[in-house]
Amino acid sequence: MVLPHSMPLVPLPLSASVGDDRMPIGDAVRVTGDSPVAAQLIAGIARRSGIRLPHATDHSAATESTISLRIDRDVAGPEGYELTVGESAEIVGGDEAGLFYGAQTLLQLLREGDAGWGLLHARISDAPRFARRGVMLDVARHFFSVAEVLKFIDATSALKFNHLHLHLTDDQGWRIRIDSWPRLTELASQTAVGGDRGGYYSKDDYRRIVEHAAERHMIVIPEIDLPGHTHAIGIAYPELVESPVLNDSLIAESARLEQTLPVKGEPYVGWGVGHSSVRIHEERTYDFVRDVVRELAELTPGPYIHIGGDESLGTPQADFDLFVERATAIVIEAGKIPVAWHEVGAAAGIAEGTVGQYWGKTTPEGTHAEEAAHFVERGGALIMSAADVAYLDMKYSDDFPLGLTWAGVVDVRTAYEWEPTEVLDVADSAIIGIEAPLWSETARTIGDVEQLVFPRAAAQAEIAWSPHTAPERTWESFRSRVATLAPLWETAQIDFHRAEEIPWTDR
Ligand code: ACM
Secondary structure (H helix, E strand, O other): OOOOOOOOOOOOOOEEEEEEEEEEOOOOEEEEOOOHHHHHHHHHHHHHHOOOOOEEOOHHHOOOEEEEEEEOOOOOOOOOEEEEEOOOEEEEEOOHHHHHHHHHHHHHHEEEEOOEEEEEEEEEEEOOOOOEEEEEEEOOOOOOOHHHHHHHHHHHHOOOOOEEEEEOEEOOEEOEOOOOOOHHHHHHOOEOHHHOEOOOEOHHHHHHHHHHHHHOOOEEEEEEEEOOOOOOHHHHOHHHEOOOOOOHHHHHHHHHHOOOOOOOOOOOOOOOOOOOOEOOOOHHHHHHHHHHHHHHHHHOOOOEEEEEOOOOOOOOHHHHHHHHHHHHHHHHHOOOEEEEEHHHHHOOOOOOOOEEEEOOOOOOOOOHHHHHHHHHHOOOOEEEOOHHHHOOOEOOOOOOOOOEOOOOOOOHHHHHOOOHHHOOOOOHHHEEEEEEEEOOOOOOOHHHHHHHHOOHHHHHHHHHHOOOOOOOOOHHHHHHHHHHHHHHHHHOOOOOOOOOOOOOOOO
């Protein structure tokens, strides 16, 4: 039986039928298969139900019923899987990632009923729409511990996100150890917005994050924001940065928020933007960028390094262009693909293949669309993070206690109802995916982060993963399906926002 409005799955699969009958989950069920996903699935079922299923690597050891896992490239493509639940359950992944995603779907089918725990009967065939499905966490405005980042990875990879962009540096703090420039973390990491406690990741910390993400098929993209958003660098190495350039809007906003203005060489704990710049005409700046990029590349198995490039309001345009042309070339020399915010597309000579991240609105303003299109003209591609729909730090409503409103007020429905290929005038094939950023000016704790991220990240996950023409790709279907994630998020102790738009369920 097909029950689209009670199907408890987000993101929506490519094709799925889910019934009311259940495969009981108890001690007599064995998990078979030698993928690492078997242990992850057993742990996931145990966390949710308290039932720890035995793992039988020997298929013949299966008794009453099994959940069997295997890989078959003829059955599914990259990241895809087929899943059936009847008397037994089987997940066939096109690869390890596909098996992992099949397991995440299976965990959503695990429900508690009057007769105990069971898996809803289902036949699912699934594969992602976009290869690139990202979330971003700003650990610079507020710092989050390794354990908190790992929890964030668990929760977002369960929604089939496969890229985690870490915004590691900003005016308020430098959060990653760089051995060749040690004062960055010694002197410029200890504060955060509002004078809150800062922090930084040692290289071992960072490797733990990368490894944990990789085990969940997530690539980590480190961002060093340049040439603006660099006030903190000046606390450690004053010779690398210019004095703050104060613009009228920064002065007015700082007065309204009662935040002090930036002073060179002193920690900045407000959240005004556009006042800082590295020195564009000093060779030492490029030695610095080269060293930082090299050390980050060594820590990064994934293909990308993000060099920022947003809101360099105090940097003259010609200087900005010169800088980003050199910085993107330095990333290429380090063997990585540069990623940059869309403003970088203003420079004629950015490295070929640079990936742009569009953070303008769904109706582009000013030169944003042109800047974004230039990445495509240079053989690159685009990630869509339209701020008035995909920014997870915008308020849900005017009176929501956390978040900002400069891009708009983004309720769950607004977060859900946008189409990444309809924003810019570029070929659909130039859009490699989307990313939903969480900026942390107002998010002081991981609980604050979770309030802003969930449930809206689920909306972005569906946009990234699910076929946009499917009949169930509607707000009415989504709101009834996302409602069923509440008990999963509660088990995971995720402090999600119980938005009134969603008819939340308890089991
Ligand atoms: C941005 O929101 N400044 C990329």
